[in-house]
Amino acid sequence: MEALAEKAWRTALVDPFGGQADLALGLIRAVGDPQVRFAEDGLRPLRACRFAAQLGFRVEDATEAAIPRRLEVARRVAVERVFVELGKLLVARAPSEGLELLARTGLLDLWLPELRPLVDCPQGLPHRWDVWRHTLALMAHLRPEPALRWAALFHDAGKPRKRTVDDGGRIRFLGHEAVSLEIAQTVLVRLKAPKALQGQVQALVRHHGTHPEPSWSDGACRRFLARLADDGLALADWSAFRRADQLARGGDPGPVEAEHTAILTRLEGLAAQRPPLAAAHLALDGRALMALAGRSGGPWLGALQRHLLDQVLEDPRRNEPAWLEGEARVWLAGAPE
Structure with missing residues (x-):
């Protein structure tokens, strides 16, 4: 894609590497020998994943196969550059494409090793997919804002460590939120993410497992609103994240939408009364x-x-x-x- 040029005095493109054909096919291909290209710049493999997420393209087979062979070069890339590319990947239109590529090529283990245990980690009902697939599905239900997408990446990161199976075969993840918080903070600090983003992600992860019940009193609902306010988390953002998390379980969306709308309507009504929250x-x-x-x-x-x-x-x-x-x-x- 980046090997196309147009001469100022001509209308025809100069395309020595078949870039137009790759664009038509939806392919991302390294120019020349991909192992040489990736040896020149360790960020290029991650940029290939980011392009896949942004464009919905597939990385050409030889180009993808070269990525695991150049992980030692990618390992030397400054974390600040890695954070920028990961951020662009996460807010892209198809982040799951990029994240799946990270997982297949070993880049996930290089920069986000805490997330590898999510892959193929089974969940019971009402979840349809394993923890990794659920995480990818959650991305698709969220608007492309950095805090929401980063929080989606980490919200269930603690589940593999807290997974238990009772005598009846029921899978549970009690207390996974605290471990997810720890992982989110560890990774974001390592990637030198801005403090403001760290705080937003922490708040979303901390409260994603809170599900107000119809039996809650108005006082209990107001206390929940106070906890959100104390964490600087807007009700609208908590609501968007919770709704997406529920939909990403993979069941019938009708009951999910109805239940969530009822909860949100009640909370919004109480918030509109402007009760003292601090x-x-x-x-x-x-x-x-x-x-x-x-x-x-x-x-x-x-x-x-x-x-x-x-x-x-x-x-x-x-x-x-x-x-x-x-x-x-x-x-x-x-x-x-």
């Missing part, structure tokens, strides 16, 4: 509470504010100075100095 929103600030207690600041103040916020999340009407003062006096009477 201690900073309480009608009594820290200075007022210290004056009431006759104490200087300390751990007790944070504990009191968390208590008051929890009470207000249960019933936002309590966010009045008089009620908060009375509740604070009760709490202070039982709290150690």
